[in-house]
Amino acid sequence: MKKSVLIFLILGLASGCKNPFSIRMTADYFPLKTGNRWLFNVKASKNYQLKMEVTGIETKQGDSLFIVDIGGEICHFQRESGIVKKARELYTTYEGEIVKFGTLYEPYLFLPLIEGENWEREFNFSSVNKEETIEKFLFISLDSIKKTSIVLNSENYENVYQRKRTVIEDNDSTVEYEWFAPDIGLIKKEIPSDSTTWELVSFEINE
Amino acid sequence: MSIILLVGFNLFISSSVPQGTAAIDTPSGFSLLAGGKHKINYDFIATYYRRDNYEVDIHGILLGKELLFGQKFSILPETGIVKAKRTRENASESGYSPLFVIRFAYLFSAENPTFQIGFSLREVFNEKIGTDFLDFGIGFRM
Numbered sequence: 001m002k003k004s005v006l007i008f009l010i011l012g013l014a015s016g017c018k019n020p021f022s023i024r025m026t027a028d029y030f031p032l033k034t035g036n037r038w039l040f041n042v043k044a045s046k047n048y049q050l051k052m053e054v055t056g057i058e059t060k061q062g063d064s065l066f067i068v069d070i071g072g073e074i075c076h077f078q079r080e081s082g083i084v085k086k087a088r089e090l091y092t093t094y095e096g097e098i099v100k101f102g103t104l105y106e107p108y109l110f111l112p113l114i115e116g117e118n119w120e121r122e123f124n125f126s127s128v129n130k131e132e133t134i135e136k137f138l139f140i141s142l143d144s145i146k147k148t149s150i151v152l153n154s155e156n157y158e159n160v161y162q163r164k165r166t167v168i169e170d171n172d173s174t175v176e177y178e179w180f181a182p183d184i185g186l187i188k189k190e191i192p193s194d195s196t197t198w199e200l201v202s203f204e205i206n207e
Numbered sequence: 208m209s210i211i212l213l214v215g216f217n218l219f220i221s222s223s224v225p226q227g228t229a230a231i232d233t234p235s236g237f238s239l240l241a242g243g244k245h246k247i248n249y250d251f252i253a254t255y256y257r258r259d260n261y262e263v264d265i266h267g268i269l270l271g272k273e274l275l276f277g278q279k280f281s282i283l284p285e286t287g288i289v290k291a292k293r294t295r296e297n298a299s300e301s302g303y304s305p306l307f308v309i310r311f312a313y314l315f316s317a318e319n320p321t322f323q324i325g326f327s328l329r330e331v332f333n334e335k336i337g338t339d340f341l342d343f344g345i346g347f348r349m
Binding site: 020082083110117 | 258260261294297298300332
């Protein structure tokens with residue numbers, strides 16, 4: 001009996017310890033719930049604060065989309081098992097006219113995040129405008145997912161995943177670095193091409 | 208010594224698991240319990256789950272003590288450690304997690320083997336205490 005009590009005591013104490021892997025295994029790295037909000041300090045050519053908020057859910061063609069207001073810009077995210085997709089309206093300008101290609105639900109995050117992961121997806125679209133076929137190309141790649149910890153505004157965030165995301169749209173390419181914290185979501189973003197950095201100041205996550 | 212074989216189903220309800228809404232990330236599998244000295248149960252669990260774009264493999268060992276009520280109801284609290292591995296395409300990540308499980312079962316009247324049905328609540332010890340996994344399952348005890 002004494003032995004079993006001792007075993008339970010040891011296991012109980014071990015269970016109470018903060019376990020980084022347990023946190024990574026059970027945490028939500030992109031919590032989308034109506035009312036969730038984040039406030040970022042944006043450092044760019046001009047410094048300002050940016051609010052990001054999940055304002056509601058919309059149903060489009062049977063799919064539930066989370067409406068996220070990012071500094072006044074409305075974005076739609078779709079959440080399925082193992083993946084978060086972001087709606088992107090595809091268009092191009094041809095001879096002064098806008099040619100639309102429809103909405104693409106591009107892969108934004110694969111969940112759970114896994115260190116060392118990398119993937120890429122390529123999309124080709126075409127649309128007929130004035131009897132001419134207009135083509136559009138989109139390439140998304142994600143690599144360098146790594147675990148890290150980061151200090152932002154004197155707050156230490158642990159079990160953070162950092163990733164590099166490259167988007168090539170026709171002839172333009174954008175590289176973004178993003179950091180995601182457990183049960184918080186996006187905490188930092190860097191866009192080297194225009195020297196822009198977002199850093200989390202505060203957040204409110206609904207349970 | 209008694210042996211109990213439990214088979215779990217992929218039924219799961221939680222708000223604290225990585226996939227969020229309508230999430231099913233709980234690999235259920237089988238569990239083999241053996242009653243040993245001092246009526247302590249040794250539980251070997253192995254679970255594997257495959258989703259569209261990732262797979263999870265968990266195995267580990269738990270210790271617990273079963274409480275029987277009128278040979279009809281069983282409550283088995285257990286604690287132990289599991290090794291979990293998540294894999295997607297070209298990458299994988301693994302680690303150890305302390306786990307607490309409490310199993311509730313109804314035992315049907317039969318001599319041997321006894322059929323049982325029940326559910327278990329699993330808590331992976333992290334920053335929040337709650338039910339991380341909920342499994343429904345059936346089992347036999349010999």
